[in-house]
Amino acid sequence: MRIKQALLVVWVISLSLMLCPETSAAQDKDTEEVPTRFGFALSYGNSFHPDNKIGFILANYLVLFDYDKIWPHSAPENLRFKLECSLGSTTTPDNWVMASAGMMALYYLDFLDSATVRPYIEGGIGLIYTGFRVEGQGSHLNFNPKAGFGLEFPLGRETLFTSLRWDHLSNAYLNRDNTSVDSVILMFGAYF
Numbered sequence: 001m002r003i004k005q006a007l008l009v010v011w012v013i014s015l016s017l018m019l020c021p022e023t024s025a026a027q028d029k030d031t032e033e034v035p036t037r038f039g040f041a042l043s044y045g046n047s048f049h050p051d052n053k054i055g056f057i058l059a060n061y062l063v064l065f066d067y068d069k070i071w072p073h074s075a076p077e078n079l080r081f082k083l084e085c086s087l088g089s090t091t092t093p094d095n096w097v098m099a100s101a102g103m104m105a106l107y108y109l110d111f112l113d114s115a116t117v118r119p120y121i122e123g124g125i126g127l128i129y130t131g132f133r134v135e136g137q138g139s140h141l142n143f144n145p146k147a148g149f150g151l152e153f154p155l156g157r158e159t160l161f162t163s164l165r166w167d168h169l170s171n172a173y174l175n176r177d178n179t180s181v182d183s184v185i186l187m188f189g190a191y192f
Helices: 002-019 025-030
Strands: 037-049 055-066 079-092 097-108 118-130 141-143 146-155 158-169 181-191
Touching: 037 158, 055 097, 055 181, 079 118, 118 158, 146 181
Parallel strands: none
Antiparallel strands: 037 055, 037 181, 055 079, 079 097, 097 118, 118 141, 118 146, 146 158, 158 181
């Protein structure tokens, strides 16, 4: 199962790199400034591995930067860097606190966009604290890789968005017990 997950992440990253043409310094001078955007979202998730018993709701705070502003190297014009913090609780089988912080690369699929919708793919990693531990899970604090796709709906200055994500948590064998938890997350939010 871990090999399949690793292959999926490698595939998503490889696909985004193939679709991301390099930009030159001359092109960067001619492009317009990409504003930093702040957003808020609500997300609902449910585990599917090791079982489907854990449901959760999270409130998310997001900051979306132009990738070039954060990382000092040439990058495609439609690549962004996102910081995300989440706080929430499980809804089933009990109520346990959940909190996470992470970073993601977001790549707009401009060849598929229209005047009303802008699709994207995203992937990244972070840290997550969960008040629960499944059997064989050695730690409450875990690494949290994630990948997904989404749609943005521009509405003037504001932008609504929705995304569907695969979310993984494990301690990367920093603890001998390393049962992972995999979830699907549906997120709805807005950038202001």
